[in-house]
Amino acid sequence: MVTDARDHGLDAAAIEARGLTRRFGSLVAVDHVDLTIPRAAIYGFLGPNGSGKSTTIRMLCGLLEPSAGTVRVLGHEMPREAEPMRAKLGYMTQKFSLWDDLTVRENLQFMARIFGLNGAESQSRIAEISAEFELEKLLPQRAGTMSGGQRQRLALAAATLHHPELLLLDEPTSAVDPRSRRDFWESLFVLVGRGTTILVSTHYMDEAERCHRLAILDRGRLVGEGMPKELMGSIPAIVVEIDADDVASARGALQQDPAVKSVAQLGTRLHALIDPQTPDAEARIRQRLASAGVAAQVDVVRASLEDVFVAATGFRRDARPASVEI
Amino acid sequence: MFERILAVAMKELRQLSRDRLSFGMIIGVPLMQMLLFGYAINFDVRGIPAAVVDEANTSHSRALVADLGATGVVRFLEPAPGVDELRRRLNAGEISVGVYIPADFERRRLQNDRAVAQLLVDGSEPIIDSVARGLAQVPLPQRRGTIAPRRSPFEIRTEYNPEGRTAVQIVPALIGVILNMTMVIFTAAAIVRERERGNLELLITTPIRPGELMAGKLLPYVFIGLLQTTLVLVVGAWIFDVPVNGGLVHLYAAAGLFIAATLTLGLLISTVTKTQFQAFQLAFFTMLPSILLSGFMFPFDGMPKFAQWLAQLLPLTHFVEMIRGIVLRGAPITDLGTQAAKLTVFLTVALVIATLRFRKRLD
Numbered sequence: 001m002v003t004d005a006r007d008h009g010l011d012a013a014a015i016e017a018r019g020l021t022r023r024f025g026s027l028v029a030v031d032h033v034d035l036t037i038p039r040a041a042i043y044g045f046l047g048p049n050g051s052g053k054s055t056t057i058r059m060l061c062g063l064l065e066p067s068a069g070t071v072r073v074l075g076h077e078m079p080r081e082a083e084p085m086r087a088k089l090g091y092m093t094q095k096f097s098l099w100d101d102l103t104v105r106e107n108l109q110f111m112a113r114i115f116g117l118n119g120a121e122s123q124s125r126i127a128e129i130s131a132e133f134e135l136e137k138l139l140p141q142r143a144g145t146m147s148g149g150q151r152q153r154l155a156l157a158a159a160t161l162h163h164p165e166l167l168l169l170d171e172p173t174s175a176v177d178p179r180s181r182r183d184f185w186e187s188l189f190v191l192v193g194r195g196t197t198i199l200v201s202t203h204y205m206d207e208a209e210r211c212h213r214l215a216i217l218d219r220g221r222l223v224g225e226g227m228p229k230e231l232m233g234s235i236p237a238i239v240v241e242i243d244a245d246d247v248a249s250a251r252g253a254l255q256q257d258p259a260v261k262s263v264a265q266l267g268t269r270l271h272a273l274i275d276p277q278t279p280d281a282e283a284r285i286r287q288r289l290a291s292a293g294v295a296a297q298v299d300v301v302r303a304s305l306e307d308v309f310v311a312a313t314g315f316r317r318d319a320r321p322a323s324v325e326i
Numbered sequence: 327m328f329e330r331i332l333a334v335a336m337k338e339l340r341q342l343s344r345d346r347l348s349f350g351m352i353i354g355v356p357l358m359q360m361l362l363f364g365y366a367i368n369f370d371v372r373g374i375p376a377a378v379v380d381e382a383n384t385s386h387s388r389a390l391v392a393d394l395g396a397t398g399v400v401r402f403l404e405p406a407p408g409v410d411e412l413r414r415r416l417n418a419g420e421i422s423v424g425v426y427i428p429a430d431f432e433r434r435r436l437q438n439d440r441a442v443a444q445l446l447v448d449g450s451e452p453i454i455d456s457v458a459r460g461l462a463q464v465p466l467p468q469r470r471g472t473i474a475p476r477r478s479p480f481e482i483r484t485e486y487n488p489e490g491r492t493a494v495q496i497v498p499a500l501i502g503v504i505l506n507m508t509m510v511i512f513t514a515a516a517i518v519r520e521r522e523r524g525n526l527e528l529l530i531t532t533p534i535r536p537g538e539l540m541a542g543k544l545l546p547y548v549f550i551g552l553l554q555t556t557l558v559l560v561v562g563a564w565i566f567d568v569p570v571n572g573g574l575v576h577l578y579a580a581a582g583l584f585i586a587a588t589l590t591l592g593l594l595i596s597t598v599t600k601t602q603f604q605a606f607q608l609a610f611f612t613m614l615p616s617i618l619l620s621g622f623m624f625p626f627d628g629m630p631k632f633a634q635w636l637a638q639l640l641p642l643t644h645f646v647e648m649i650r651g652i653v654l655r656g657a658p659i660t661d662l663g664t665q666a667a668k669l670t671v672f673l674t675v676a677l678v679i680a681t682l683r684f685r686k687r688l689d
Contacts, residue, residue, distance in 0.1 A: 087533045091528065093528055097523070097528040098525070098528070111532075115533065
């Protein structure tokens with residue numbers, strides 16, 4: 001049952017979706033997704049490209065009409081009540097969508113006016129936000145000449161000018177370097193601290209791990225949901241880490257074993273996901289590698305988020321998102 | 327080497343076949359050009375609207391009018407009660423040729439050295455003047471036994487452009503052509519560009535309303551259009567000696583209406599195209615018939631019915647009539663109510679379609 005969020009006031013979830021579905025012709029991009037996204041938290045959408053992250057976000061902000069299902073965002077039913085919700089929403093598109101041929105200041109002034117800030121408010125808010133996002137020196141520079149990290153700071157600044165209650169960020173860090181990504185996440189935590197609800201889609205595992213809660217999407221379906229720790233603790237597989245000199249042979253030997261559901265390489269080591277019913281998995285793997293003549297160190301380890309992801313997507317190899325960047 | 331050339335060529339063809347609009351242009355452009363040029367370029371003009379004032383009303387004068395009508399060059403509308411009415415109708419663009427037969431027609435007919443009648447010709451349109459000169463060669467109807475007069479029976483008065491200068495006919499209408507070109511392309515491209523670059527996806531998640539967004543996007547072009555109008559008029563007067571006979575208020579009112587109509591056409595194009603290139607192509611596609619069929623270069627009355635009907639759908643046709651009326655014939659905009667009404671209809675219909683098509687969604 002869909003509960004009326006307005007009855008619950010601020011205690012209610014920021015976003016409630018039930019049976020959310022979107023079809024493009026015969027393609028089902030989002031398939032009966034149920035979501036409850038709490039307020040003042042960072043909620044992550046993790047999934048490979050084409051898993052339906054962007055389509056879901058676009059339905060949440062009223063850019064796309066759901067083919068079926070209901071969505072309530074900040075108490076407003078979408079897409080019918082999209083207009084009153086928009087003043088409380090900040091949205092960062094996957095692609096930089098401010099104006100390349102305007103300066104940083106001009107871009108911010110324009111967005112401030114669109115969000116209805118008056119001259120004085122706009123001026124003080126731009127001063128405040130450019131200090132917060134280290135944009136002061138860049139104010140007279142045209143956005144088109146800036147680096148990926150700088151543009152992304154500008155985009156986040158523009159999206160938060162009007163103190164939105166909800167921020168929707170669609171793969172915000174896909175075009176920036178690791179340092180900028182780290183700074184960006186610091187900014188997100190500051191915003192959450194002030195009570196903003198943030199929904200961020202990503203295909204980076206390290207980013208997903210920083211979220212308070214996480215939804216794993218695969219081919220339009222919700223295949224896992226919970227706090228990252230919970231997800232890693234309840235993975236339906238035994239995770240075995242193999243440190244072998246000859247990684248390729250080790251991998252070949254492991255793939256022979258029907259109990260091994262997936263093998264993935266992380267740096268120089270291999271992670272094998274073993275059927276949880278397997279008795280004494282560690283010994284079984286050691287034995288298999290020894291009989292294949294591969295010298296290796298074998299340990300059962302705590303699952304990483306990537307292991308969770310592989311398990312959630314049915315151990316398919318094509319579902320793999322980008323690995324953790326080091 | 328040939329392998330690589332072939333690979334590039336094949337790739338090019340494959341991409342072209344996937345851009346349906348561009349692919350359509352390959353067939354559409356030559357077909358449309360053939361038809362347009364075939365229809366529009368016609369110096370053998372027939373059916374020019376005309377009216378007669380016959381103050382003599384003798385059997386001879388009636389025979390002369392019948393002979394003129396029989397050439398097929400002119401098509402007589404209702405006769406006018408007097409010269410003033412004839413001039414008014416010429417001024418309002420209802421007729422392009424007026425035939426005035428004075429009361430002393432019979433006496434003049436016998437005096438071989440005097441013109442027996444007058445042809446009033448609208449010199450603001452191209453070609454009409456030379457067609458009227460051909461018409462003036464129609465001889466007086468003869469009775470047995472009388473001597474044929476040696477010279478043309480008509481005195482020709484070319485109104486509004488007595489020297490018959492082409493610049494006078496072209497420059498005011500050029501305002502329309504220039505506005506049509508810039509307004510349609512600028513607005514279509516300006517809106518499609520934001521869609522292409524992703525700005526629109528951001529804008530439509532903000533509280534801005536579609537109407538506000540559109541109005542804001544179009545407003546600057548209204549000023550640009552009025553600026554262009556002024557530029558053409560000033561340069562036309564300065565270099566080509568094109569007079570402005572009508573009131574400037576009327577002129578700018580007509581220009582404003584036309585700018586609004588072309589902006590809406592641009593808006594409409596932006597709602598059916600995905601890339602700037604497609605918008606440009608489609609704008610060009612509407613440009614060509616506008617230039618050829620509007621009466622800018624070739625007399626509208628000389629075109630076949632189908633072409634005239636098609637031209638009614640183009641805002642430029644109505645504007646060319648209006649601007650020539652105001653600038654050259656000094657007509658007030660109130661006399662050009664029909665054209666203004668047609669432009670308003672175009673504007674309204676295009677605006678409704680564009681608004682229905684443009685919604686604050688991506689789907």
